[in-house]
Amino acid sequence: MNQSELKIYKAWDLPTRLFHWINFSAVICLIFFGLLMLFKKELGITSMEAKISLKTIHVIIGYVFVVNLAFRILWGFLGNRYARWRAILPGRGFMQSLRDYRTSMRSGNTQQFVGHNPLGRLAVCCLLLLMLVMAFTGLIRAATDIYYPPFGSLVAGYVAAPGVDPDSLIPYDPAGLEPSRAEQLKTFKEPFGEIHLYTAYALMLLIVLHIVAVVVTDLREGGSIISAMFTGRKVLSGKPVDDDS
């Protein structure tokens, strides 16, 4: 690469970078506590208090994850042009840009982008979709397992036996529950747990692919896409496709 052709571009604004690193940290912690819950028996975690504590920690980190994700959805309408949904969601002309990108890769003169390249856009969309499913199913399980907000009091109110204060219900304790409604709740929450678990597996796989793809792209295309998520700036040679400055 001719060093004299290198130019610095402002890619990721500060809120986008903050979202990315908060999201990364939250997801790693959620996976860690999720796996602890999943393999609790194998790890010798048997007491009900320990199980509920693990779940509670997971849910509290989950709130950070959900609020951060909600912020990113909003920022897609307010952020700089590379943070906007228009630059991320596949819209009109996307398939052509994907073909152009593939052709340029094959020719050995890969197109440069200040924002995401078309494959990166697809990856980000899949990651966001899976994370939305995790957030939704996680909030449902938080309510149906341990009566936590935002839907917990609604659930507790439904399963509490007549005359029992819903706030007095203790997770996994049948005392104070209306038996037929408790049974209904069990049937209702099961599929959300299954979806939460299998989506977590898919997300873990995609995160690994995402990291491999970013490292490979960084090595192939001149080495600034990883540092750009820290500094906000990309150093590119030639004219990026998505820059009209």
Ligand code: HEM
């Ligand atoms: C990327 C985000 C997340 C990942 C990777 C993740 C991962 C996991 C995993 C692996 C489990 C164990 C599943 C099992 O034991 O069957 C789990 C369970 C759980 N998660 Fe998450 N989770 C995420 C987000 C959330 C969020 C946002 C919440 C709620 C605020 C949440 C609430 C729960 C609850 C309540 C359980 C227990 C469900 C059960 O016992 O079946 N999770 N999660």
